Amino acid sequence: MHREELLNCHNRIKPYIHNTPVLSSTLLDEISGTSLVFKCENFQKMGAYKMRGATNAVLQLSDKQKNHGVVTHSSGNFAQALSLAAKNSGIDAHIVMPSNAPKVKMNAVKTYGGIIHISEPNLKGREALSKTIIEETQATFIHPSNDLNVIYGQGTAAMELLKTHPDLDVIVVPVGGGGLIAGTALAAHYFGHNCKVIGGEPFEADDAYRSLKSGKIESNTSSNTIADGLRTVLGDKNFPIIQKHVDRIIRVEETEIINAMKLIWERMKIIVEPSSAVALAAVLRKKDMFNKRKVGIVISGGNVDFTKIPF
Amino acid sequence: MHREELLNCHNRIKPYIHNTPVLSSTLLDEISGTSLVFKCENFQKMGAYKMRGATNAVLQLSDKQKNHGVVTHSSGNFAQALSLAAKNSGIDAHIVMPSNAPKVKMNAVKTYGGIIHISEPNLKGREALSKTIIEETQATFIHPSNDLNVIYGQGTAAMELLKTHPDLDVIVVPVGGGGLIAGTALAAHYFGHNCKVIGGEPFEADDAYRSLKSGKIESNTSSNTIADGLRTVLGDKNFPIIQKHVDRIIRVEETEIINAMKLIWERMKIIVEPSSAVALAAVLRKKDMFNKRKVGIVISGGNVDFTKIPF
Known part of the structure; x- marks a missing residue:
């Protein structure tokens, strides 16, 4: 399989x-x-390489799921990858980034069309914000590696x-x-x-x-x-x-x-x-x-x- | 032709x-x-790319010329290229470098087996030293570009x-x-x-x-x-x-x-x-x-x- x-x-x-x-x-x-x-x-x-997994995850969404977009938390390459993969499919990518993420990383996500949401720089803040976004948008959560x-x-x-x-x-x-x-x-x-x-x-x-x-x-x-x-x-x-x-x-x-x-x-x-x-x-x-x-x-x-x- | x-x-x-x-x-x-x-x-x-020209120049030498080695003046990539090309043919490469050449360039030439000769950092010093080397070794002069x-x-x-x-x-x-x-x-x-x-x-x-x-x-x-x-x-x-x-x-x-x-x-x-x-x-x-x-x-x-x- x-x-x-x-x-x-x-x-x-x-x-x-x-x-x-x-x-x-x-x-x-x-x-x-x-x-x-x-x-x-x-x-x-x-x-x-993150572009490979992000692309596959986006392409596996149903049309209904695609309408609501995707969300992930990452301050690294997966944030950029999901933004670009979503853009390629014409859907929204919500990226939860900690407030202390480097400016250069935030700008890269913006370049690829990702919608940045700034969370407190800890696990609790990140997960709370992701949850709020999912409730408000019904976006599908895509984990960077799991x-x-x-x-x-x-x-x-x-x-x-x-x-x-x-x-x-x-x-x-x-x-x-x-x-x-x-x-x-x-x-x-x-x-x-x-x-x-x-x-x-x-x-x-x-x-x-x-x-x-x-x-x-x-x-x-x-x-x-x-x-x-x-x-x-x-x-x-x-x-x-x-x-x-x-x-x-x-x-x-x-x-x-x-x-x-x-x-x-x-x-x-x-x-x-x-x-x-x-x-x-x-x-x-x-x-x-x-x-x-x-x-x-x-x-x-x-x-x-x-x-x-x-x- | x-x-x-x-x-x-x-x-x-x-x-x-x-x-x-x-x-x-x-x-x-x-x-x-x-x-x-x-x-x-x-x-x-x-x-x-200098490796291409240096290699061709060395391979075009007669056996007799090869015995006497080659000489050039360069503080850049051609110095390294001629050193490596000469090494590949088992012959000597005399490299005239100005006394103010960067250490990192001199070390690279040494790595490829070139024999470094330090000249005064001007055209006159460089040409005089090249001439002396040619007279002493009968090495063939190879110009980096001409x-x-x-x-x-x-x-x-x-x-x-x-x-x-x-x-x-x-x-x-x-x-x-x-x-x-x-x-x-x-x-x-x-x-x-x-x-x-x-x-x-x-x-x-x-x-x-x-x-x-x-x-x-x-x-x-x-x-x-x-x-x-x-x-x-x-x-x-x-x-x-x-x-x-x-x-x-x-x-x-x-x-x-x-x-x-x-x-x-x-x-x-x-x-x-x-x-x-x-x-x-x-x-x-x-x-x-x-x-x-x-x-x-x-x-x-x-x-x-x-x-x-x-x-």
């Missing part, structure tokens, strides 16, 4: 997304001792990667809310050939690592990481998939994230956000594990505030 | 260079009112672009020493279909614009541009080709270069050096001229000092 859903999802969203290029770097192969290919979702529409339609959408990046590179031994992705890694794990299971999926996660937001250890969804004890896309936690829809299909999570230090990000900028000449660099950081931290394997990395996004480059 | 030379050159250098990807951006098409494709030589080996083998090499970027995009109306490239635009003009003449070639040049280093007006090689009255790869002047080998085959030169302001560079970073998520942005800046300055045309842009390089981002 997942297999069929993934195939249908990919056909459904194809007209609205880029089949992003796959790049490689001789130098990074030498440094890592592996054969690396990078699925460049930083080149995706609005600059991140939603099966979103998960299938995010999995299509790995489907495309496995189509051109069917011999990958492993795919490594960053882990935040769990949507990307769950979708990738399903794609690798159904369309790979013994292709493992491994997550990269900051020590500073290691809920997924600890959740896999304990067998239940753990919260973050810290979220003090430069990888701002990875501060969120897993959910009840994606956690069972991750438990079943993900090989392991590798945690990385902040300095390793910054070094990996700099390597990608300097050597591959592409702009990736800190969260994207976590997957390469994981490969470089555990070189022995990946030695001489064929490794796919999903570069998750490229939305960077150029005034805050950490190197 | 040029046509044959270009074809032979491309076959000769193929094993040593990347056939770099061609990218596009819906948003930049909207902003410019044209259909733009970008030949991404920032993804080339050592990060710039050398037919180098010009053919640089032209192969446009050849590859025209192979995948044969319907381009115009190709726009930055103009510095004239090697890239001369090679591109030959490639467009022999392998394009009525494909014009237009140069982009900073007002602050507009020797090529004035040379085409006056009919003789002019020097720069200023070289105070952020596009540090474009501060050099044309030479007697490339100027006649440029006179014959280049449609025109468009000059751009420094702020236009910075804006175009920021647009490429933000919207295309690729790292380009300021010189590379001059071609897009030219298209955006003269939108009417390019309106609804199919435009190819050669992104010349991506070697950037991240501590000196101008936005």
Whole structure:
């Protein structure tokens, strides 16, 4: 059933997304001792893989639901993705953002036509405001990562990667809310050939690592990481998939994230956000594990505030 | 004869260079009112198209010449390119660099195995030292842009672009020493279909614009541009080709270069050096001229000092 859903999802969203290029770097192969290919979702529409899941979720709405629009809470890439996906379908996107969200993120959401609602900068304020909006508009709530339609959408990046590179031994992705890694794990299971999926996660937001250890969804004890896309936690829809299909999570230090990000900028000449660099950081931290394997990395996004480059 | 030379050159250098990807951006098409494709030589080996010309020049040496190595003076990408091309052929590359060249450029040359010779930071010192090296080593001098083998090499970027995009109306490239635009003009003449070639040049280093007006090689009255790869002047080998085959030169302001560079970073998520942005800046300055045309842009390089981002 997942297999069929993934195939249908990919056909459904194809007209609205880029089949992003796959790049490689001789130098990074030498440094890592592996054969690396990078699925460049930083080149995706609005600059991140989130466009895939948001598009699938919007396209799965009934006509009646579409009339009432969609709502989500996010201060990151999913806010922009849902805004653009909704705009592409001619419907409203209500985006709940905390009052302390960066201006640059708010402006990006506005550019894509999202309707911003400012909440108090905490979980309670965010959920209360989302509830009010739903009551007033009957909009459908779309969770950024804990939603099966979103998960299938995010999995299509790995489907495309496995189509051109069917011999990958492993795919490594960053882990935040769990949507990307769950979708990738399903794609690798159904369309790979013994292709493992491994997550990269900051020590500073290691809920997924600890959740896999304990067998239940753990919260973050810290979220003090430069990888701002990875501060969120897993959910009840994606956690069972991750438990079943993900090989392991590798945690990385902040300095390793910054070094990996700099390597990608300097050597591959592409702009990736800190969260994207976590997957390469994981490969470089555990070189022995990946030695001489064929490794796919999903570069998750490229939305960077150029005034805050950490190197 | 040029046509044959270009074809032979491309076959000769193929094993040593990347056939770099061609990218596009819906948003930049909207902003410019044209259909733009970008030949991404920032993804080339050592990060710039210079690798093509340097490789061709080295491969054209006789065995006897190879024994004595090569020499050039450059503090930019050609220094790195010749070092790597020489290394690939197992020969010495003597690089004359001014004493005020940035440390980061010197280190890059060392990384690629180049032998650095520090000269006084002026034309006289540079030429004197080059002469001494040639006398002592019998190395062959390779000019960064005023050398037919180098010009053919640089032209192969446009050849590859025209192979995948044969319907381009115009190709726009930055103009510095004239090697890239001369090679591109030959490639467009022999392998394009009525494909014009237009140069982009900073007002602050507009020797090529004035040379085409006056009919003789002019020097720069200023070289105070952020596009540090474009501060050099044309030479007697490339100027006649440029006179014959280049449609025109468009000059751009420094702020236009910075804006175009920021647009490429933000919207295309690729790292380009300021010189590379001059071609897009030219298209955006003269939108009417390019309106609804199919435009190819050669992104010349991506070697950037991240501590000196101008936005």
